[in-house]
Amino acid sequence: MLSKKWIFVSLLISGVVLISVGLVGLFSQINPFDFPDDFGGGIIDRGGRELPIPVLLADENEDENIADYRIIAKQGQSNFYKDVLTPTLGYNGSFLGPVIKVRRGELVNMHVQNDLSDTTSVHWHGLEVGGLSDGGPHQVILPGEVWQPSFVIDQPASTLWFHPHVIGSTATQVYYGLAGLLLIEDEFSDSLNIPKDYGVNDIPLIIQDRSFRRDGSFDYSLNMMDGVVGDTILVNGAITPTLTVNQVNMRFRILNGANASNFNLELSNRDDFYQIASDGGFLEKPVKRDRLFISPGERAEIIVDFSVYKEGDVIVLRSGNRRIMSFVVGKKIEDTTEIPETLVKVEPLDVSKVTAIKTIELDGMGHMVSLNGRQFDMDRIDDNVQQGAIEIWEITTLRTMMGGMGHPFHIHGTQFQVLSRNGKEPSEGEKGFKDTVFVGAGETVRIIVQFKHKGIFMYHCHILEHEEAGMMGQLEVE
Ligand code: C2O
Ligand code: CU
Ligand code: CU
Numbered sequence: 020m021l022s023k024k025w026i027f028v029s030l031l032i033s034g035v036v037l038i039s040v041g042l043v044g045l046f047s048q049i050n051p052f053d054f055p056d057d058f059g060g061g062i063i064d065r066g067g068r069e070l071p072i073p074v075l076l077a078d079e080n081e082d083e084n085i086a087d088y089r090i091i092a093k094q095g096q097s098n099f100y101k102d103v104l105t106p107t108l109g110y111n112g113s114f115l116g117p118v119i120k121v122r123r124g125e126l127v128n129m130h131v132q133n134d135l136s137d138t139t140s141v142h143w144h145g146l147e148v149g150g151l152s153d154g155g156p157h158q159v160i161l162p163g164e165v166w167q168p169s170f171v172i173d174q175p176a177s178t179l180w181f182h183p184h185v186i187g188s189t190a191t192q193v194y195y196g197l198a199g200l201l202l203i204e205d206e207f208s209d210s211l212n213i214p215k216d217y218g219v220n221d222i223p224l225i226i227q228d229r230s231f232r233r234d235g236s237f238d239y240s241l242n243m244m245d246g247v248v249g250d251t252i253l254v255n256g257a258i259t260p261t262l263t264v265n266q267v268n269m270r271f272r273i274l275n276g277a278n279a280s281n282f283n284l285e286l287s288n289r290d291d292f293y294q295i296a297s298d299g300g301f302l303e304k305p306v307k308r309d310r311l312f313i314s315p316g317e318r319a320e321i322i323v324d325f326s327v328y329k330e331g332d333v334i335v336l337r338s339g340n341r342r343i344m345s346f347v348v349g350k351k352i353e354d355t356t357e358i359p360e361t362l363v364k365v366e367p368l369d370v371s372k373v374t375a376i377k378t379i380e381l382d383g384m385g386h387m388v389s390l391n392g393r394q395f396d397m398d399r400i401d402d403n404v405q406q407g408a409i410e411i412w413e414i415t416t417l418r419t420m421m422g423g424m425g426h427p428f429h430i431h432g433t434q435f436q437v438l439s440r441n442g443k444e445p446s447e448g449e450k451g452f453k454d455t456v457f458v459g460a461g462e463t464v465r466i467i468v469q470f471k472h473k474g475i476f477m478y479h480c481h482i483l484e485h486e487e488a489g490m491m492g493q494l495e496v497e
Contacts, residue, residue: 070262070344071255072218073200076117085126088119092197093134099258103235108195114256115225116199121172123205128169133160138185139192143201144316145179145298145454150474153431156186156397157475174434175300176208178272178318186397190278190483194239194247198225198276207363213295213322214270214356222269226343227253227276246279246484254344261345266326267354273321275313278483284311284343287335293358296320299434299452301362306447314427314457316481322358365451368436368467372409379414381426381458381480386488394489401492409469418461425459426485431476435468455481470496
């Protein structure tokens with residue numbers, strides 16, 4: 020007969036076993052790279068397609084200093100897999116959108132039409148414009164309506180992007196395909212002798228992850244820790260595609276367009292490449308590196324020198340054990356571009372002019388998230404700022420018993436600078452302008468930020484499911 024003591028001990032043991040099995044399960048979900056590479060859900064043709072290059076949207080205005088761009092958010096169907104149609108959303112097409120290229124100083128009139136059956140909005144992520152043009156949750160576009168903001172581009176050459184930002188459906192609308200790139204050019208980007216022939220040696224890479232059901236439809240389902248992660252990589256809307264590159268310098272404008280996954284990009288041969296830009300524009304000088312960590316919402320531009328390889332070489336761009344895409348090396352041709360010693364001057368924001376130091380605490384995971392201990396409320400302004408003010412924001416995330424997780428923190432309508440990460444100088448790649456910064460578990464990142472434009476602006480975690488679960492606040496610049 021079992022004594023009470025033995026019953027107690029065995030209950031204790033099975034409890035411990037159950038808890039550790041649970042913990043292992045949780046930890047294995049923390050690592051978003053953990054998916055087997057050949058997971059295909061029984062669907063054939065996982066990729067190898069040639070990388071699609073999003074088209075440059077035509078400017079409908081002949082005046083050199085004024086641009087008119089028209090985008091239409093609509094439903095469509097996409098062929099990610101041979102003979103299978105996936106219901107998707109896109110701007111002017113069935114998935115993702117065209118590239119909008121503008122110049123500093125230009126007056127831009129946007130015409131955004133909503134042909135969806137749902138409300139949407141289009142937020143210009145990284146663009147320094149007034150609150151009414153921002154395209155956040157306050158600028159909804161009802162089905163059938165057109166939203167027409169106008170603004171003057173007044174910030175350096177950079178790779179920005181646009182995506183919906185409507186309460187309750189940002190994450191799903193982005194997941195189904197609503198996202199596009201907004202490129203700014205200026206006299207400095209004109210004068211640098213870097214690759215800048217769009218679609219030839221200047222290539223956008225919109226990296227996202229998705230899951231598919233057997234019938235080809237997207238499987239948008241929530242991972243309890245991280246938000247929605249997928250087992251299949253899309254680049255510019257094609258599954259792990261291939262790009263044939265000549266033996267020249269190639270510039271890639273990389274956007275982490277995933278809802279929740281981080282990518283830690285490297286070349287399969289571990290060779291170095293050069294980072295030339297972060298979210299808000301060029302760095303002071305190219306940064307030689309063999310890895311590029313990029314969290315949701317962030318952009319980075321890199322140059323890879325393919326002249327050191329020979330025809331037929333295949334180099335895979337990967338993140339951990341996830342294959343992102345492949346480069347097939349082509350011909351040796353003449354290349355007049357270079358990787359310059361220096362790029363632009365990045366003027367540091369003046370620390371002596373700082374009028375406030377604020378703290379932002381990002382906490383939680385899954386649905387249980389908060390920002391400074393509370394959740395987003397559309398009717399509450401969390402913070403008031405004077406137009407032109409320069410502030411220091413100290414952003415922290417908690418390390419919990421289970422490790423906690425990192426959050427990509429983003430502020431609308433401004434480009435900031437990273438002052439320190441955990442009390443230390445930021446890495447070279449983080450010394451340019453940024454609008455989104457990754458704050459790892461237990462980390463503290465100090466940024467200096469200036470609010471140049473009036474209006475209401477969001478700041479939030481760019482894991483879209485966290486943003487939707489309330490890890491967002493709003494500030495009013497007056
Ligand atoms: Cu990419 Cu609130 O934005
Ligand atoms: Cu934004
Ligand atoms: Cu988050």
